[in-house]
Amino acid sequence: MTKKVTSLDVARHAGVSQSAVSRVFTIGGSVSPEMAERVRASAEVLGYRPNALARGLITGRTRIIGLVVAYLDNPFYPDAIEKLNAAFQEEGYHLLIFTTGKHGVDTDRVIGELLDYQVDGIVAASVNMSSELTRRCAAAGIPVVLFNRGLPGSGLSAVTSDNLAGGRKAAEFLLAGGHERIAHISGFPDASTSRDRLAGFRAALDAAGQPLHALGEGRFSRETACEAARAMMDRPDPPDAIFVANDHMALAVMDMLRFDLGLSIPGDVGILGYDDVPMAAWASYDLTTLRQPTRRMVEAAVAEMMALIETPARGARSIEIDGPLVVRRTVRRPEGYET
Incomplete structure (x- = not known):
């Protein structure tokens, strides 16, 4: 069995004290550049790696x-x-x-x-x-x-x-674009992000005198979001725009609307997401969304x-x-x- 190399072995090889070796491998440790170079060279030759967990027990960090x-x-x-x-x-x-x-x-x-x-x-x-x-x-x-x-x-x-502000921006943009039957698919009801996005969205709609047309719970799940969107589109008066609480759900909803229901986006229904994940910019999605910075x-x-x-x-x-x-x-x- 190969013997484990210790800091004492490195110290002997480099001709320095064991405490000097410890200082070299401690962030912020006080040691000259020449000594640090000598110690690291010896450590490389011997195959020494400092035990970060053990050092943490000593330093408390x-x-x-x-x-x-x-x-x-x-x-x-x-x-x-x-x-x-x-x-x-x-x-x-x-x-x-x-x-x-x-x-x-x-x-x-x-x-x-x-x-x-x-x-x-x-x-x-x-x-x-x-x-x-x-x-x-x-x-x-x-x-x-x-x-x-x-x-x-x-x-x-x-x-x-700023999820409240993001929700408001989503509603204001949809309203400015002439959408009249505006719906929302939320995330988890107990998540602050989901609650705040919905609160800001609803507040902007209310301020414009336009009620929220439909509300579905997506629970930040692609499958659940698609079920909620499908139920909305099965109504006699389906929404003409849906604000989805994150892009992960929004991209799934877009696929379902296009390939399962044969709908055009944004011709039949507009989709607006939240996050601006890299996939949102792909040409196949080209999703309008609120960017999380x-x-x-x-x-x-x-x-x-x-x-x-x-x-x-x-x-x-x-x-x-x-x-x-x-x-x-x-x-x-x-x-x-x-x-």
């Missing part, structure tokens, strides 16, 4: 951020996770990713397991935190930042797009986490970032509108 996400089939999340990973690496941290399942039934168990890994912080992406779990994280001194989901009254920091949301979430790690007593903040309406070709354009 693992430099690991736990990321909890419900599911990854929505293309918004792989893109956001890639950006989160890159941004945390810039700060010297790494992500440990756990999923809870589409319905989030295992959220408490999963985050409880993350606590066992002694992570330095937790980013919860579109999952709900129970009050008991929030208390446990606070007791363990582990900061939590919610991403793309708010939880009012929880005392947790949250970073989202993912990069700015990630930057805000990482900055918030770093601030909470460095200043545990700092109060939580709720950050909403406005995103633009990206106009493509799935809804009527207002007269005189120019790209």
Whole structure:
């Protein structure tokens, strides 16, 4: 059995103290460039890799951020996770990713397991935190930042797009384009993102004196969203435009309307989404949608986490970032509108 190379072996090979080796492999450690080069060269020759977890037990910092996400089939999340990973690496941290399942039934168990890994912080992406779990994280001194989901009254920091404003923009654009029977397919009823998008959408319609024509629950599921859209189109007075609570559902609805029902978009019915995932810009979809400013949301979430790690007593903040309406070709354009 090959003997595991230790920091003491590296120290002897480089002719330095073991504490010098530790400083070289500790972010922010004080060591001269010449010594660092000598130690790293010896480590390379011997095949030494520092034990980050063991060092975390000594320093009290693992430099690991736990990321909890419900599911990854929505293309918004792989893109956001890639950006989160890159941004945390810039700060010297790494992500440990756990999923809870589409319905989030295992959220408490999963985050409880993350606590066992002694992570330095937790980013919860579109999952709900129970009050008991929030208390446990606070007791363990582990900061939590919610991403793309708010939880009012929880005392947790949250970073989202401005969902109320996004819903208003969607309604105002559809109204300006002359749509008269405007419907909505929502996400999960208990998700803040879904509630706020619907609230902003309905408020803008009400302000214009135009009631919401139909409301279906998509539950952020492609299949469920298609069922809701099919039920709307089976009505004697089907909608002439549908605002869908995210692109993941909107793209599925477009496929169903075109290929199952033989309808034209936007000739028979307009479709407007939310997120602006990469697929939305594909020529086969060309979806008009509200863009979630993912990069700015990630930057805000990482900055918030770093601030909470460095200043545990700092109060939580709720950050909403406005995103633009990206106009493509799935809804009527207002007269005189120019790209």
